[in-house]
Amino acid sequence: MADIPVSHTDVLIIGAGPSGLAAAYWMARCGIKARVIDKRTRKVMLGHADGLRTRTLELFDSIGFQHKVLHEAQSLAHYAFWRSDGNGGLHRHGGNRQYDLLSGSPYFPMGLSQARIERFFLDTIRECSDIDVERGIVAESLAYTEDVEIDESDTYPITVKLRALSEEEANAGLPYGDLRVIDRNNVPQDEWDDLTPKKTKNPGEKEVLKAKFIIGCDGAHSWTRKQLDIPLEGxxxxxxxxxxxxxxxxxxxxxxxxxxxxxxxxxxxxxxxxxxxxxxxxxxxxxxxxxxxxxxxxxxxxxxxxxxxxxxxxxxxxxxxxxxxxxxxxxQRLAPTFSRGRRMHLAGDAVHTHSPKIGLGMNTSIQDGFNIGWKIALVLKGIAHPSIIDTYDLERHRVAEEVLHYxxxxxxxxxxxxxxxxxxxxxxxxxxxxxxxxxxxxxxxEGYKSFYQASPLVLKEATGVAGHLEPGERLPLVKICNQADGASEWTSRILKSDGRFRILVLAGDMQVESQKQRVVALSQYLDSPCSVLQRFTPKGHNLDSVIEVLTIHSLSVDDIELSEFPEVLRLLDRKRGWGYDKVWSDSVFPLDRYCDGKAYETWGVDRVRGALVVVRPDQYIGWTGELEDVDGLSGYFDGVLREPKC
Amino acid sequence: MADIPVSHTDVLIIGAGPSGLAAAYWMARCGIKARVIDKRTRKVMLGHADGLRTRTLELFDSIGFQHKVLHEAQSLAHYAFWRSDGNGGLHRHGGNRQYDLLSGSPYFPMGLSQARIERFFLDTIRECSDIDVERGIVAESLAYTEDVEIDESDTYPITVKLRALSEEEANAGLPYGDLRVIDRNNVPQDEWDDLTPKKTKNPGEKEVLKAKFIIGCDGAHSWTRKQLDIPLEGxxxxxxxxxxxxxxxxxxxxxxxxxxxxxxxxxxxxxxxxxxxxxxxxxxxxxxxxxxxxxxxxxxxxxxxxxxxxxxxxxxxxxxxxxxxxxxxxxQRLAPTFSRGRRMHLAGDAVHTHSPKIGLGMNTSIQDGFNIGWKIALVLKGIAHPSIIDTYDLERHRVAEEVLHYxxxxxxxxxxxxxxxxxxxxxxxxxxxxxxxxxxxxxxxEGYKSFYQASPLVLKEATGVAGHLEPGERLPLVKICNQADGASEWTSRILKSDGRFRILVLAGDMQVESQKQRVVALSQYLDSPCSVLQRFTPKGHNLDSVIEVLTIHSLSVDDIELSEFPEVLRLLDRKRGWGYDKVWSDSVFPLDRYCDGKAYETWGVDRVRGALVVVRPDQYIGWTGELEDVDGLSGYFDGVLREPKC
The missing domain is CATH 3.30.9.10 (D-Amino Acid Oxidase, subunit A, domain 2)
Structure with a gap:
């Protein structure tokens, strides 16, 4: 081993399919040192998974590439059942059908090749980091020291030996002959650079990689899963x-x-x-x-x-x-657990396989990778307690069970x-x-119901203050008006996947004096040294860098001025001015038929009294309470975040 | 001159700003041989024009990059007037205002730097052609033989001498010092490749370029305009x-x-x-x-x-x-004419300058280049009569006058x-x-009223059959349902800017037997050897390659099957199947609030009897008539298109 170079990384992701790329996205966005390896020398260009559910489209919006997906994808809002008509013909049973339940949402189920989704993930990862998928690389051995506490010291308890493959090895067993030649004629222009395999290493070249975390996203025949000795049952x-x-x-x-x-x-x-x-x-x-x-x-x-x-x-x-x-x-196969300790995880097909026909494979895989990704990233940044990592298996295993049940x-x-x-x-x-x-x-x-269970990240006490907001479920989508410019925006785009928790201050009707005082009192708390903002933000960082406060009031934008909101709700940045993207109105914008002033109704919140909602970095609801419930609010963050060391 | 290489091109475009790129788009899309030169060694990266009007956004949709613009641009749907309040303060006069007139459209005025618009044009041009802007190149002399008839022979009556500039020459007189350094920190990632000037030639290198057409898009101080001896008056x-x-x-x-x-x-x-x-x-x-x-x-x-x-x-x-x-x-300055003969043209700031404050500079320039571009491209392809080129000055000069008036x-x-x-x-x-x-x-x-005058391309006879469709104006935007998949789409995306004329068969209510017969009769005509489709399509080309027939009926998609439409309305392609994108329904799609089944109403067309509409390649209305008026239809195309030589 003397000749084999040794490197270190914080996170090793094995497999650059949808789940691996979704996890890699978080490392890129949060500035985490990560390596992503994939056995094949070329990314998927055609075929494979293709069904996109609406929650996945929301997620893409929060990442920033949903517009590209909608531009290319085929709407699957319509479908029909056909059967024999008894006379040798076929007959449409029950006419054309639509997903009526999705009315009001801007998203329908869509069809688009996995190749394109991977393209958009890769482009986003490249835009915000130096992380690049290393192709034609295989892991050959995995050793780990279990139970090494996650602290901020530089311990790398995982050791993986990597080897670069020859073209033949890398692409052996590619599916089912007869595939047509993939060239510039049948893939979009932004894939052309990847038509030629890019190898970073020569065949046979080896490397010892030491890592703090590993995420195995290497498919149904997962090598990582076998190393972790986790079976696939079913x-x-x-x-x-x-x-x-x-x-x-x-x-x-x-x-x-x-x-x-x-x-x-x-x-x-x-x-x-x-x-x-x-x-x-x-x-x-x-x-x-x-x-x-x-x-x-x-x-x-x-x-x-x-x-x-x-x-x-x-x-x-x-x-x-x-x-x-x-x-x-x-x-139908399912791993009994998705994690070994807090440092080693599996995602996507590596832990659950089922029929592709229900159109949930890629969606579930992306959401697995997305779920584990932000948790590891925030722990590595020292922002979150290592214990939040335990919620990965808790949340995603239950979803996988439900997928198989469906x-x-x-x-x-x-x-x-x-x-x-x-x-x-x-x-x-x-x-x-x-x-x-x-x-x-x-x-x-569609991902509108996820059954995420109670945990430090999901406090399920029924406060009744936001009747339709259920901790453990994703925040239902609404379109609201920006107070500063009047323009309308979907919450899927406002709640960016940038690693921040969010406190939604549903400020209600601030023309009612008593309500205004409630908002002022909350703001005084937020501005005080004991508030979660002040306590969990590292010194020298903007006060919205760990937790962002977004205010959504129930007045019209014309009935109130931005300056009437306490300064902590529209934080001033020395270089970029006031936080114009932080105050919103749940009101009708006549030029936009989707901006109908019904966010409070959708969320089950009183238009005068409002509510307080904590949204996780992945847009799932963590906690709800009254505007006065700063103890509840603190309690949530105490269970999740770490106070920075001075 | 013995040492100077001589090249030939069909179209030379001088200046790669918005008007030049809009013209270049057509050359790229239609497969026309073209060269685009620009004095500066680097594209615009920040600042310059920034106002986008709604018609321009429609146009971007027809080109295929509107989604990128909407993703980045700032909505300008709101505005306010402020004045002194007489007590040393300021006062918002008349409250917040919105462009209510634009209600129902998906587009509002938007703000985005010209740099990004040029980026999207450049990417599109690269996607569909080998045309690339040659930077750091200046034209030094222009000679031309006037009155050379435009035929299909290989005459190049325009001779331009080009010279490559040094970095200093190219960027001399760049505006107003104090500009901050432009680097990776302040431009998006897709501009990074263009941060370093790319020179195709060494400074001082010369070339004699012979061209069939020239379009001068070289700004307010246009060198081309001076060569053509056209003044800028005002x-x-x-x-x-x-x-x-x-x-x-x-x-x-x-x-x-x-x-x-x-x-x-x-x-x-x-x-x-x-x-x-x-x-x-x-x-x-x-x-x-x-x-x-x-x-x-x-x-x-x-x-x-x-x-x-x-x-x-x-x-x-x-x-x-x-x-x-x-x-x-x-x-306020305006050139008395935008063209010298049919081969030499000017567009954008080269022929009209005005205050930037009305937000029309970039829009008018793009639409100039767009207008002359498709006309030259179709003439060069041998599809259209050279006479259509005369409509460029006719149409765009009038618009420029109105811009100055405004x-x-x-x-x-x-x-x-x-x-x-x-x-x-x-x-x-x-x-x-x-x-x-x-x-x-x-x-x-907003570009919803253009005053394009009567010409072979705009037949103004009042038929009354489509009361709100005025030849010479752009087709008002509607959202309609696709018959084959039920999905909704804006006409701005359906009517792609791909160089084809379109016949809109507004088929009305085909459940009414007499109406069905009218549609069948029209289809028989379209299928017959004497129809405009058959006459103007070159042998061996698809029957929709010059003129595309789109049918929009007034029934629900559920009340009729695609197969009930005559085959000529849903042309079969041997490799790609039936023309699923050719038959549409003006009906409500409950999952899309903009798809309200009011296209016929918007267009002033009877829901039973329908109408026949010719739309130009730039989405302007050319002609309207009854479904029986195949003589009128033929008449329009006889005045515009050339029958291919056998």
Whole structure:
């Protein structure tokens, strides 16, 4: 080992897929020293995951690239169920459907290749840091000293040996031949630089890397998980499915609308996509006598395409352009824990696998990486107690269980929907059941319901003061007016993912004198040496660098002036002036139909008396209370943050 | 000249500011061979123009980068008038104001530095072509043979000698010292590559360039204009103004809202901007006894800043960060013509200058370049008659006249608003007058009214069939639903600026049998060998490559299937399937508050009978008629397009 160079990093992220990049985002944004390695020499360019749920879009907005996603993605707001009509034809069951529950939100489910999401993450990471994914690198051994307390000293209890791969090793076992050549003709211009593999090391070159934390985001066959001796429990069914992304040439009416088709010939899910692509998921059982051994490796693109033809018949189906295809066996598997101690974690497919058909894979993975990322970053910065790291497994394991539960429910009906011999009499009911499953899980699937459990980060005492705000759930999206410029903005963009906790001062109606006094009293507390702002902000830093106070009042912007708000609510920066982005109004802005002055209503808050809300760096609600409840407020932050050493 | 290399290009664009880049966009998009040269070795990085009008935002949407602009720009939907209150204070006159006229549109006026707009143009040009701006290059002589007919032969009647400049020559006379250093700290990451001047030639290197067309976009002191012997007529007033972009530190309430301040100490316009910048325009007369000679070169940043302080008093004003500043004398100047023959043209500041305060400079310039660009591109492709080029001067000269007219009106009141000795009794009326000027010109200023005159491109016969659609004006923006996927989209994005004319088939209510027959009859015409589609599309090209047919019906998407539309309305592409982006519905989409099913109403079209509308490649209305009026339709295209040679 004498010849092998030794380096140190705070965080090692293994795998640069959606979960790895979401975690890496936080290291980049918070200025944490991190390394990101990936086995493949080139990023994903086509295919793979493609479903984006609304919470994920909110998250992208808080990161700053949601506009790019919306510009390219395909809306999946519409869908339909199709079935055999009994006369050899197909019939749309129950007409066109929309996700009505999402009304009022600017976001719908969208379809866009994982390749693009990774692109936007990579660009953002590059914009705010020097972190770059090191490709063609594999970890070969992992040693660690358990139970080393996390303090601020320079201990690196994790040792990983890295090795650079040859092109052949790196890309061995890439999925399923027949992929078309990926070149400048079929990927957007901003991917061109990454078409040529960029190697930072020569094949065979080794490195010993010592790290304080490790996050294994290395997929369903996770090497890291095996090193940590964490199993993946569950089962794989016999059912074999094919997936393909093609530009279909068909007269099937809902080819751009997406939905479900269940006939004698099989069961199929359609997802309409960017660039006139459609993704097809088809069951492959009985497709071919010879393939009935159900070996995944025996599946061909032609087999999938023939199955689609059979299911869509009598509509015609063909294609000339295929972006990507694969085959998989449906399995629900879950790791019993996502963490080993506080320093070693797993995220994404490494700890949960399920059917891709429910469109939750990429979303869940991103949110795993996002969840562990900010916690480690804040602990490494010395801002947060190491104990908050324990909430990663607590919060995300529960979500993964629910994902698998949903998948099992959905999949069960999906399978049943394929009547063996013509439409069964109870088919209509089954389609209805499937729709019910879809709708009953919708708020969870969209990420509007997360079930994050009580912990120092989530104080669940029912104060009733903000009736629709539930600690452990994400802050429901509203559009509000900025007091200083009158412009409207969604909270998904206002609550930036920049590592800061936020206190939302829902100031209510300050034209009521008693209410104004309540706001003044709160502000006096915030300005005092014993306040959470003063106590947890390191000396010499801006008073909003750890906790940002945002005020949202219920008056019109025309009924009050920014100067009427206490200075601590609109902190003056010596170089950048007053905090114009800190005071907002829940009022109607006639030029914006989404800015309807109903934030307080959405949040269940009294328009006169207001409330106090703590929002975590990931936009989840941590605590709610009355404006006077500064003890409750302090209590929350005492459980989460560390006072800086003088 | 023996040693000087000779090259050929179809179009030479001199000057890579907003007008030059808007023209270059078309060459890039249409695959035209073009060269773009600019004297400076580096693109604009900070300051300069910053006002974006709503029509310009629509245009960006049709090009494909509007989402980037909206992501960065500051809303200017609000403004206020301030005046002395007679007691040494300032008083907001008439409260906060909004551009109510723009209600229903997704766009408001926005503020964003010209630097960013140029960035987005450059990125788009690079995405679709090999055209790159050659910097540090100056044209030194221009010779041309007039009256060479434009045909398809290879004649290059324009000869320009180019010379590469040294860094010193290129950047001589850059404005007004005291500019802070421009580096990675103060420009976004996507500008970093352009921080270092990129020279394609060595200083002194020469080239003889022969061109078919030239577009001079080289600013108020246009070298090209002088070569073409076209004067700039008008006058410069004595009034001297200072401009600065700073991050203000002030307690003035409307510093983020923008607006007008007129007091004893002078007159000022505020434009709130991205990154918490504010732009200040201040009159400098009498600011300083010694500077009263009103020499522009005598103005300093400190002088401007002191004037702002005086006007905003008793509010405090200061700053630490200044991005940019300059001084100018107000002048209204206009070239009598924008073209010399059909081959040589001028655009932007080269042919019209006015006060920057009305926020129309960059908008008018972009639209000039955009207007001449597509016309030259289509003529060079052999698609359009050379005569359409004559409409450039016809259309844009009239607009420039109106801009100057507006500027004179606005400026007159602006000046008067500064009472010499305290608030005059009629001040209130004057502020009201100024507001009236602002509002009466609003539709023009926003680009919603353009007065393009009758020409082969604009047939003005009143058919009454689409009462609110006026040939010569831009198609009013509506949001409609796609028939194939149900998703909603603004027409600004549907009507892409890709060089195609469009026939909008407003199919009305096809559940009415007689109406359906009218649509079928029109489709039979479109499918027939004598139709404009068949006649003007070159052999071997897709039938939508010159003229695209878009259908917008008035039924709900649920009441009709795509397959019920005749095939010519949803052209099948052998590789890409049916034309899913060609059939739309004017119906309510409950998940999108802007998609309200009122397109027909906005356009003044009968919901049953529909109409036929021709939209030019720049989204201006060319012609309207009944669905039966295929003679009128043919007539329009006969006057504009050339039948391809067999």
């Amino acid at each position: 089962s794989t069914t016999e059912a074999l499915w094919g997936v393909m992304d093609v530009i279909p040439i068909t007269d099937f009416p809902d080819i751009r609308r997406g939905g479900f088709v269940a006939t004698e010939a099989g069961t199929m899910l359609l997802v309409s996509r960017e660039r006139q692509l459609t993704r097809f998921y088809v069951s492959l059982k009985d497709v071919d006598e010879e393939a009935s051994n159900r070996e995944r490796s025996s599946v061909t693109l032609d087999m999938i395409s023939k199955r689609v033809q059979a299911i869509l018949s009598p509509y015609r189906f063909n294609y000339e352009i295929c972006d990507w295809w694969t085959a998989y066996q449906v399995g 998948d099992r429910n959905f999949f069960a009906h999906f399978q049943e929907d394929a009547p063996e011999t013509g439409p069964s009499p109870c088919f209509e009911n089954k389609a209805e059941t499937m729709r019910n499953v879809l709708e009953s899980f919708l708020l969870f699937a | 006058s410069t007033t004595e009034a001297l103004w200072g401009v600065m972009d700073v991050i203000p530190i002030t307690d003035f309430p409307d510093i983020r809202r923008g607006g007008f301040v007129a007091t004893e100490a002078g007159t000022m316009l505020l434009v709130s901007r991205e990154r918490q910048l504010t732009r200040f325009y201040v009159s400098l007369k009498d600011v300083d006894e010694e500077a009263s000679n009103r020499e522009r070169s005598s103005v300093t940043l400190d002088m401007i800043s002191k004037r702002v302080q005086a006007i905003l008093s008793p509010y405090r004003f200061n700053y630490e960060i200044c991005d940019w500043w300059t001084a100018y004398q107000v002048g 500027d004179r009106n606005f400026f007159a009141h602006f000046q008067e608003d500064a009472p010499e000795t305290g608030p005059s009794p009629c001040f209130e009326n004057k502020a009201e007058t100024m507001r009236n000027v602002l509002e009466s010109f609003l539709l023009f200023a």
